[in-house]
Amino acid sequence: MTGILENEFSTTEFAEMKLDNRFVLAPMTRVSADPDGCANELMADHYERYAKGGFGLLITEGTYLDKDASQGYANQPGIADVPQTEAWEPIVKRVHDAGAKIILQLMHAGAQMQYNRFTETPIGVSEQQPKGNPLGLYGDQENWYDVKPMDEHEFDQVMNAFVAAVKRAHEAGFDGVELHAANGYLLNEFLSTHFNDRKDQWGGGIEERAKFILMLVKAARSSVPDDFSIGIRLSQITITDSDYQLPEGEEGFEWLVKELKKAGVSFIHTTDNDVNRKSLKDGDRSLAQVVRDVGVPLIINGGITEDNYEELGEEYPDALMALAKKALANPDFVKRVKGNDEVKDLDFEMLQPVANIENELKWREQNAD
Template sequence: MNQKVLFTPSKIKNKTLANRFIVAPMTRISAEKDGRANETMQHYYERYAKGGYSAVISEGIYLDESYSQGYYNQPGLANDEHTNAWKPVVKAVQDKGALMIAQLMHAGGQSQGNIYTGETIAPSTAAPKGEQLGFYGGYGSFQTPQSAQDEDLKQIKKAFVQSALRAKEAGFDGVELHGANGYLLDQFLTDYLNYRKDAYGGTVENRLRLILEVIDEVRAAVGESYIIGIRMSQIKVTDSDHKWADGEKEAEAIFSALGNTSLNYVHVTDGDGSAPAFGENSRTLAEAAKVFGKLPVIANGGLGTPEKAAAVIGNDEADFISLGTSALANPDLPNKVEKEKRLQEFDFEKTLLPQAEIKEHELNQQLVK
């Protein structure tokens, strides 16, 4: 496949992206203890814009001073101090020619570190599968969450709205709602985490309801010209084997519903973004999103080689490629690919959390305890 397709411009809403490379959201746990972005984060994000990426999606940002935080040292958009702290970070990225999008995240029952409360909230009293992530400061099983009541659902929607408005004030080009990887919005969509008997549980239409309401309320708040996207997945942080129960049929229901909203793009992530997502000879998750949702699609998952990335774009399965570990290993990957330079392999120990960040995190954990 001709790799030149990766360097053709394309649009999301009213913004033109110079190429098809986007930096994926990645948890970094390098914010201040109180959730403020800092100079370390500014350097981290700015280097991707210098390296040729057309857009950068932030790590998951928590929404409020309640249940949304998922990790200690996670950045927030929950108050004025958070908003102001993000402004120089966003400006640094934009000054280097890239868009910057804020990923808005409510951890729900998957929270493993919250400075505001020791409790968690979720659709039902069902704890996530698996163990907390040790390299992000967690240990042991997840606690059993509270089941969200009607007032909690109103507060959750309000938190998404308020953080979206703060993102706009901070200068972000748009927001991405985190509906993937086992966090709160995805918990509502997940059959084994949502056994509610009300309008938010049961059928796929009901399990989608909160997501659709959040989209509508955020759009009403930020206006028609502001970018709103969503990230979706079948897999979870601690359940990489999960599949939607009805496979491609369920994918059609989900992506068709999302396509009928005011969203400007859908961002999908899978273990291998170029592989069939629903069994042998089925569509990839990106292709399903594009066919059924009819919106611009960002594909993520093992697409760090230019050959695979070009194939996904060239076959019209997606419009953009987002890179996580490949971007960590190659902050200048687009520039390298364009100049036909060799790419670095990802090394978990050296690349995921630089030693300075690990030491800072360990110190903060001691202060918390």
């Protein structure tokens, strides 16, 4: 057992980074930026708490990339211009000073847009809206907006916007970016046959549906120095559809992972309800197991706790482990498990009525022990 413990808590080389340990703060939307999309002091305190709490790597909340249709939520941070970029710099510095690395998650909301201060028309891969209802946790919105299917000009615009945002993330001092291709946002919609029924070059089999993402990884890779990480987050499920499966199943997913590797991705971050859920059609491996077997640097996520991290650490000896709900409940999760201290469960009241940092802090004040 001691060997495993040393492995999880000791320094590790991962992608282009040297990390203090294998624990990662998973990306969490906190809708706490200024209304103009600038990150602020409250967010700096928030991220610094996790760095001081022992997480080796932090992945930020999904951040929008342009002043068109990428913003998804009110008070979501952006990196769409110089002021927004500069607003991230003190956060990066405070996290670095506390000894952790920090990666920016880049997110285009696509059809899942709930609020956007530049437009009321989301762009998507088709007219298809997400299943279910918008998330109250991220602001009031009763119904999904009508979606405009992207035309060729918009494919170029989105590609350029992503690449420009990657460069700005590099300028702001981040250690890398994570392209958000999970949970039903635009890049995930390209892959999903629920959304993507296009008959042109961007639709059809997995090769066509993955084309934009593979082009994006290559373009992003060549736009910044080699020591800057370009990762991607992948899921089948979305925030409102926990059953979706790629029709190409395990074989198709394995193909995608191999192509991403060829395209030069620094890491793949899988997310599912549970790290080891055998969720792929016609397969007996989880998303994480496929990535591990192909041999791409891997971040696992989904249901990791104080009770299973050792077992998972053994099963995925080279992977990082990303935690969301447990981290939110215990910003010092890493210190706690290391010291054998009590680890709490998340009380969802902390995120009510909206999942912002202000409500979290109020909850903490009321529930201080």
